[in-house]
Amino acid sequence: MARTARVGGLVALAGAFGLVAAMLAGNADPSVGVPSVFVLVSLSLVVGLSTAASP
Amino acid sequence: MVGQIGPLVQVGRKNTALALHVLGGVVGGATTGVVLGFAGLLLLAALGDTLDTVFAIVVPVALLYAASIDLGLLPIRQITSERQTPGAWPCALGHYPGIFSWGFDLGIGVTTRIPYQSLLVLPLAATLSGNLPTAVAIMAVYGASRAVAVVAAVSAAGEDFAAACDAIQTRVMPLKRVVGATALVIAALIVIS
Numbered sequence: 001m002a003r004t005a006r007v008g009g010l011v012a013l014a015g016a017f018g019l020v021a022a023m024l025a026g027n028a029d030p031s032v033g034v035p036s037v038f039v040l041v042s043l044s045l046v047v048g049l050s051t052a053a054s055p
Numbered sequence: 056m057v058g059q060i061g062p063l064v065q066v067g068r069k070n071t072a073l074a075l076h077v078l079g080g081v082v083g084g085a086t087t088g089v090v091l092g093f094a095g096l097l098l099l100a101a102l103g104d105t106l107d108t109v110f111a112i113v114v115p116v117a118l119l120y121a122a123s124i125d126l127g128l129l130p131i132r133q134i135t136s137e138r139q140t141p142g143a144w145p146c147a148l149g150h151y152p153g154i155f156s157w158g159f160d161l162g163i164g165v166t167t168r169i170p171y172q173s174l175l176v177l178p179l180a181a182t183l184s185g186n187l188p189t190a191v192a193i194m195a196v197y198g199a200s201r202a203v204a205v206v207a208a209v210s211a212a213g214e215d216f217a218a219a220c221d222a223i224q225t226r227v228m229p230l231k232r233v234v235g236a237t238a239l240v241i242a243a244l245i246v247i248s
Contacts, residue, residue, distance in 0.1 A: 031107050046234060
């Protein structure tokens, strides 16, 4: 239970980092549009979190 | 990586080692983002507003292509590197610098084995965004989340890192499909937006 909570907390931390990073990038007025920045950061998050096994 | 870093964090301060690994991932990803961001600015200077059109076409098409491979719909040889993070770094560089360097190396994204083809779209999108903060955000979040995944796996493993590696290996294919499906959704969202 404690391990699950810890892993969940770590994933939430990564999500919060992604959200802050996307908000900061969105404030820089990207020409591709703020929604595109958010969805690409989401993809980064999913790909990164799925890659624990890779050397 | 879990099998290598797991036993190492039993030596010294575990939380410090894992935090350094995550920091290395963030710095590695951000470094790639800075390089690609400047390349994107050069492209923006050369192409002007055309770069937005290139982004809107190339990124969704690349996501569609990568997702088709990750989902197993396109049975073609994957683009990847055979290089792995050098296991000798903690001995050569020192315990904590070695663990930081592993995070940095993995956070760069393209210098080690590429498990999902969708990963290759991240540096492409970062470059074509033509915006430095966007490129840094995309790649730094990748580096951070990849390092956090290692930390989570080490934390969940307890002392049995070999079993943790086996458990991760059994989830590689399902995770690949999750990444592929996510890439498809992202492609659709970019086209809609």
